[in-house]
Amino acid sequence: MKSFGKIAVTLVSILTVSSLTISPAYADGGEWVSAGADATFYENSKVVQITGGDFEASITVSGIRDANISEQDRYVNFELWEDDSTNEDDYVGSCEVELKSDLGFGHSDCIWRDIDKFVDGENGKAEFYLKRDSMLNYPASGVYYSGHDAEAPTDSQEMVVGDNYGEVVGYYIKDEKGFEKVQNPEQSGSVELGNGSPNHTVVEIDDPERAPACPGGWEYNASKTKYAFSKITYGKVGYNYGHKTMKFASTITTTKTQGTEFSSQVEVGGQIKAVAYEVGAKITSGGKISNSVTVSKSDTMEVYIDPGYKGWADYGSMRESWKGELYYLTDRCKKTKEKYLNVYLPRRDAYVFKDKKL
Amino acid sequence: MRYPIRYIYVVFSLVILCGCYNDELNKVQIKDSNEKKQSNDVISVKEFEVNDAPFKQSKTPEEAVIHQVKYKLSNKKVVQAKKKNVLYSVTYGNQGVTAVKVPSCTVTDYFLFSTDPDNDRKEKRYWAINGVLDVTIGEMEKDSKGLALPFKEFVSGKFSIDDNDKKVIWAIANEKHVITIGKFPIPPLDHKLNGKPQLQFPLENFSPKDPKRDSILNMGKHYLFLGTKGNPILYYREGDSLIWISGNVSEKELKKLAASLPKVSSSSFPFSKE
Structure with missing residues (x-):
């Protein structure tokens, strides 16, 4: 379980996202640090720099005006890419946000583990950005973290709906x-x-x-x-x-x-x-x-x-x-x-x- | 959402996002051409889970699918099949095929399970699930492609039990009925024996056995008996294949269907036409 520190960082990030500045790294129980936030993006998010470990994007998508969204537009897909200045960008993985028609928005916390292999360049960091890969241009926002996921899957036999990212x-x-x-x-x-x-x-x-x-x-x-x-x-x-x-x-x-x-x-x-x-x-x-x-x-x-x-x-x-x-x-x-x-x-x-x- | 505080985050985000919404909606968009709306009352299977079960609850294919499988529905409920939800089971040698209608759903969903006895267990005849064919009744096909089905509209699915496509089942279903057609490899007839019982066959048998089974599975002859759920099981040899058909339909309907099957060597089998 992540500690209160990370929650505090989330609030701080939200309150500062309108300026689109990256929040200063802030340790959370030694496991997670904030890596920045996006107030709004449509196609690509901003680039954030990560030193390794795991990466989490906390994504919210608004669909308020389309409460009766069709079934296939319900899922908004985001791809995580590593920005490479010298070669083509590297694809890391994808994540989906399900728009809840009753709530009018969707939210997902998506974690990519062991992203060390994407660390490159002289700065020894991986530069990540999200790219929307879905049909509708609903505005999205993101808050980003790097660190280690203490909630990695266990042998629990609980079935979780919506935990839909995979290899x-x-x-x-x-x-x-x-x-x-x-x-x-x-x-x-x-x-x-x-x-x-x-x-x-x-x-x-x-x-x-x-x-x-x-x-x-x-x-x-x-x-x-x-x-x-x-x-x-x-x-x-x-x-x-x-x-x-x-x-x-x-x-x-x-x-x-x-x-x-x-x-x-x-x-x-x-x-x-x-x-x-x-x-x-x-x-x-x-x-x-x-x-x-x-x-x-x-x-x-x-x-x-x-x-x-x-x-x-x-x-x-x-x-x-x-x-x-x-x-x-x-x-x-x-x-x-x-x-x-x-x-x-x-x-x-x-x-x-x-x-x-x- | 794993943390209550994330709700606050979402609310903050939405306030920011909504302000940007109108201006950007006129961007180039791609729209879904199918805008069906789903009713909130629709309950369907979203996930299923296969677990090990105690030996005493896995002594038959039917027990295995009842005790080893859970279904998670769209309303978040987790259900297990009971005996009454098992429509029928056909076991030939070490291969079980069991049809289940998932309970508590408004969308009819059949699961056909392939099971075989576990070699890795000390217990004998512990039946374990090694294959799952999911057939959901949604949009139906109307062209039976030459197959004499007891219903006009249907959904069909194919499942290869082995990797080389020799042991295959097809499921054909509607809201009330599901028919399974199986194609299993069997040893060829030894014509040198001139009709005398051959030692190499039958190597395997249906379980429970066909009480009127000939000692030789003769070419061109159809056999029919009842399974444990009262389901008719019709079978015949064609070349090196055993074809069997079963379902929660009548004997008469099964015979009519069997008569309409093309040769097993047909690329469109079990349909007469592509």
Whole structure:
């Protein structure tokens, strides 16, 4: 049990988060220290520096205006990444916050243990930040701690609902032949790329004597930043307190779809076409960009659960993330009306198997 | 939430968050195209837990699934199946398959358990769970793909008991009934014996035994007897496979279903069509 010291730090952090400063490290029974706080973030949290041990993010998500949120929007997923200035950032793990429709918000205390391997650089610290990986942009806040978790799982046989983080033991994505196991979604060659950019060379030409160099029109010049698993529905969780490895197959008996729909910032017409062309998505008759993935009934996948573990399969889609600039290119090749745009696009059915030591 | 003080934290956070809410909602969003709302009255299975149980409570597959398994429901209640919740059990040799309807749920949920006697225990015939197939009755399929089912809409699931896909069960269920079709490998017939009983077969048997069982499991002949729960068990040999069917349905319905099964070598088995 963490002591009152940490609770005090939580309150102090909350009262100071509006200035977005990192609270000074404050020991709590020798086990936890505060590592900072975010008053509000939408996509990425601030970066906090950790020396090792365990890391805890205490995340709150507001969903007050959507009390009747749909089942698949109920779970807001956050990924923990290590910010690496010299190489690509390292993925650490994920955590979910369940929005409680009766309360209008959700909260989770997520702990990642033994994060020493992410400590790097001259400062001997790991730089962590949270990245939202969910469909809706509800505002989130976070309070962060480093230290040692005194509440590590024991052999207790109490079943805890909502304790849903675990180690990923297998990614499976679906293609024409069925489900195929991949090492991890980012290294998979099975997920097809988008159609690519028109690849215009943008040069500004102000000399009216010269002929127009560009056809003119909207362009979205973007690159795909990563694949990520996006959950559509939970599988049941099996706890194995016995002494025998157990195979568990869960059957999906509902059809749930995860799709895209742009609600603002992208106008119907040229802007939509430019974005759809770049990311390889369709345009619906309503003038909206569209791509959807359906997890359908009678899909069954099997997962092994070793003694002393719990295991489950989450069902969802592999989702692409595109980041880039949307702009209007004049017939004289001048970029105007520029704005940056992030696009998240579901691509394939996917299952992720997870397990966790009890 | 593990600490009461976290509630205070949440309240503070919400005050801060709400102020930022309106401005940011107009960002690019991805919305769920399926906006079904769940009723608070829905009670379903969220988790299940398998434990060891005393030997005297695990002497049969049925006892094992009653005493070794707990179910945690969406209303936080933890329940265990009782005898009346065990729909039937089919045991062939050292392989048990037991169908359970989880009690106290408003969403019908069947669990089929694979059990075998434990080699690691000193006690003989301690049945332990080594596989679980969960079949929840949700959105139903209507196309039976050539299978003569006693109901029009159903949910189906497949479970490979072994790793090489030789010992497989299929479950086909609706709100009231669940039918299990099993495919187990068996030794081939020795044709040199010209119909005489062969020593190598039967190596195994159903438990309880089929009282009218022939000494040879002849090709093409269907056998039928009743299991411990009064459930009909129909079985036959096809090549090197034993096909058995059981369920909480009538003998007549089971025979009709068996007659509609394709050859076991069919890639779509037990369905006639993909």
